[in-house]
Amino acid sequence: MKGSSHAAIGAAAGAIAGYQVQPDLYTVIVSSLVGGASALVPDLDTNGLASNRITISKKFTQWLMQFVGIGILVAIAYQFFTTGFTPSIILYAGIGLLFFIVSRFITQRRMLTLTGIMVMWLGIVMHQSTGILLAGSYIVIASFLPHRSYTHSLLGLAFYAFILSHLQQEWAFEGLFVAGIAGYASHLIADMKLLPMNRRGVKWFAPLWNKEL
Incomplete structure (x- = not known):
């Protein structure tokens, strides 16, 4: 599935999740943006829409x-x-x-690694922001992973939830956590093998069980 499709599904999932927390227009709009962005996060393990947008040229x-x-x-x-x-x-x-x-040997993946390191540095500079520091570490780790591995699993979702919990505390936006989880999870569900457009599935339980579902 294309990144734009994942973003659209994630935005809808984020908006619905945000509405459950606080049914007002501001919360729904911000939650939709969070969900759309979060739906692109699992594909940081490949040269897709998300990694190309955030990576230093x-x-x-x-x-x-x-x-x-x-x-x-x-x-x-x-x-x-x-x-x-x-x-x-x-x-x-x-x-x-x-x-x-x-x-002459620089690759797009190593530029993503460098981007993650810079995000981690930004987290340290910005009053020791644990959430941003963790987000940077996620980017660094994802830059070394094969496509549809740990970022496309419950382990990746749990790590992202940990990041969101810190960001929600630091940024004081109540719907951020649920909108981010909804967006990320929507990507994994949309990539499942049970959908006819997907030739490959998702290893939900990696590294304990590597069967694609």
């Missing part, structure tokens, strides 16, 4: 690293021809080459 990062690397090498060459050889030239030349070489 791979091309920009490659360009920046190559620009810095070449800049260092040019500066070293200028220093060599103006002041002669010094031992530090070897060190800085190595750093410049490292920037250039590493930029």
Whole structure:
């Protein structure tokens, strides 16, 4: 199922869940947004809509690293021809080459890892926000997982619920928890094998039981 379809189903599920908590327009709208966003979270384990939207641009990062690397090498060459050889030239030349070489091996998945680390850092900076810190750790973990593994299981849902519980306390929005759970769960249900459009199912009980349902 496409990310846009998951988002639409999650938004509807989030709106319904939010309405059960507080039947007013503001709660329903915010809960719908939370549900739609949460429905995309399980697919952070692949290069889908969610991961591509939040990930730092791979091309920009490659360009920046190559620009810095070449800049260092040019500066070293200028220093060599103006002041002669010094031992530090070897060190800085190595750093410049490292920037250039590493930029050639950057993948979209590792950019997602970097994005997660930055979110974790943001959680530390923002008055020690445990919720944001946990959200960043989820992104980092998901960036190393194969598609439809732990993020598509009750274990992933439980971890996300733990994140939501902290965010709800920190942001004081009562419907956030139930809307997020509804959105995330809607993704897992929509990916189940019992639906005719899905060739693969969901490993609800991974890692204890890896049968796709």
